[in-house]
Amino acid sequence: xxxxxxxxxxxxxxxxxxxxxxxxxxxxxxxxxxxxxxxxxxxxxxxxxxxxxxxxxxxxxxxxxxxxxxxxxxxxxxxxxxxxxxxxxxxxxxxxxxxxxxxxxxxxxxxxxxx
Amino acid sequence: xxxxxxxxxxxxxxxxxxxxxxxxxxxxxxxxxxxxxxxxxxxxxxxxxxxxxxxxxxxxxxxxxxxxxxxxxxxxxxxxxxxxxxxxxxxxxxxxxxxxxxxxxxxxx
Numbered sequence: 001x002x003x004x005x006x007x008x009x010x011x012x013x014x015x016x017x018x019x020x021x022x023x024x025x026x027x028x029x030x031x032x033x034x035x036x037x038x039x040x041x042x043x044x045x046x047x048x049x050x051x052x053x054x055x056x057x058x059x060x061x062x063x064x065x066x067x068x069x070x071x072x073x074x075x076x077x078x079x080x081x082x083x084x085x086x087x088x089x090x091x092x093x094x095x096x097x098x099x100x101x102x103x104x105x106x107x108x109x110x111x112x113x114x115x
Numbered sequence: 116x117x118x119x120x121x122x123x124x125x126x127x128x129x130x131x132x133x134x135x136x137x138x139x140x141x142x143x144x145x146x147x148x149x150x151x152x153x154x155x156x157x158x159x160x161x162x163x164x165x166x167x168x169x170x171x172x173x174x175x176x177x178x179x180x181x182x183x184x185x186x187x188x189x190x191x192x193x194x195x196x197x198x199x200x201x202x203x204x205x206x207x208x209x210x211x212x213x214x215x216x217x218x219x220x221x222x223x224x
Contacts (some may be wrong), residue, residue, distance in 0.1 A: 007155075043202065043216040044158070093157045103148075105210070106157040 003027050004096045006107035013084055013114055019108045022077045023094030029074035030096035034104060035067075038091045050077055084114040117141045119215035121203050126221045127193055135188045135201050135218045143208020149177055149188045150202040152217065158202055161188065190220075198222045 003026040014018050023033055032051050036044040048064075050056035050071035058064045068080040077096075081088055091111055095104035118140045125135040139147065139188035146165035164170055164179035165188060176189040188201055200217040207213055 006121075043214045046214075047214070091155075103160060103163060106150075106159065109155075109157040111155070 001072045002105040004030075004094065004105045004107040006094055007109050008110060009108060010111045011113070012027070013112070015114055016083055018080055018082045019084055019112060021081075021092055021094075023077045023096065023107050023111075025075045025096040025105070028096075028098065030077075031074065031099050031109070032097045033077040035069060035077075035079050035099070036093045038093060038109075044050055044093065047079075058066055081112065084112070085113045088112065089114045117205075117207060119203055119213055121201075121215040121218045123216070124219045124221065125191075126223060127210060129193055129195060129222055129224050131193050132189065132191050133193060133220065135190075135203075135220065136187070137152045137186045137203035137215060139184050139186070139203070139205040139215075141205045141207040142212055144181065145206040145208065145210055146209070147177075147179055147186045147206070148202075148204045148212070149186075150204065152200045152202055153197075161201075193222050195222050195224070 005024045007022045014094045034049050035047045038044050046059050047062045048056040048058045048069050050069050052071050052074050056069035071077040091109050093109040094107045149161040151161050152158040164177050169178045174191045179186045179193045195208050196205035202217045202218045203215040204212045
């Protein structure tokens with residue numbers, strides 16, 4: 001149990017376009033979902049925490065107007081990278097949890113390349 | 116500030132035992148996680164410790180000492196598929212995960 005999916009797994013887009021990444025908890029209801037970014041050979045960097053039905057809480061230094069997060073239901077959260085630039089190229093990983101205090105289950109990640 | 120320290124890289128031999136250490140300094144503490152991450156993939160959960168002592172789960176064991184701010188992950192009977200990065204993460208008083216940079220474990224035949 002506790003399976004989290006992410007779609008797409010890989011995406012290549014042109015600079016200036018927007019990309020949406022979906023994160024779904026397949027077999028449980030996730031009150032809280034987290035979005036991470038990971039650079040090569042670096043640890044996970046938390047971008048934002050989202051609770052179903054409320055606005056996401058962004059970490060310091062993360063532009064909320066650039067990285068739009070929507071957590072419309074207990075099984076789906078989306079991250080939209082708006083006006084993407086090459087420096088946004090990264091590995092984006094979501095995780096889902098029953099509550100904000102419980103174990104996180106990670107999605108498989110999305111490799112974004114902006115050309 | 117909050118900080119997690121773990122070695123950058125370790126090498127071990129197939130069939131042997133390896134111990135990956137992690138020290139943490141956090142504002143409050145609500146437990147420590149170990150995750151395994153293969154290259155290009157997302158992390159997968161290995162263990163969670165909140166009380167002092169050793170938790171054994173098959174070939175993997177995790178130890179915690181809260182007074183020392185110290186944990187280790189012990190991997191026995193190493194297999195080639197164990198080659199991966201191992202991430203240590205501590206849960207602070209706000210239940211936010213503070214991540215270490217990960218230890219890359221290289222297994223040699």
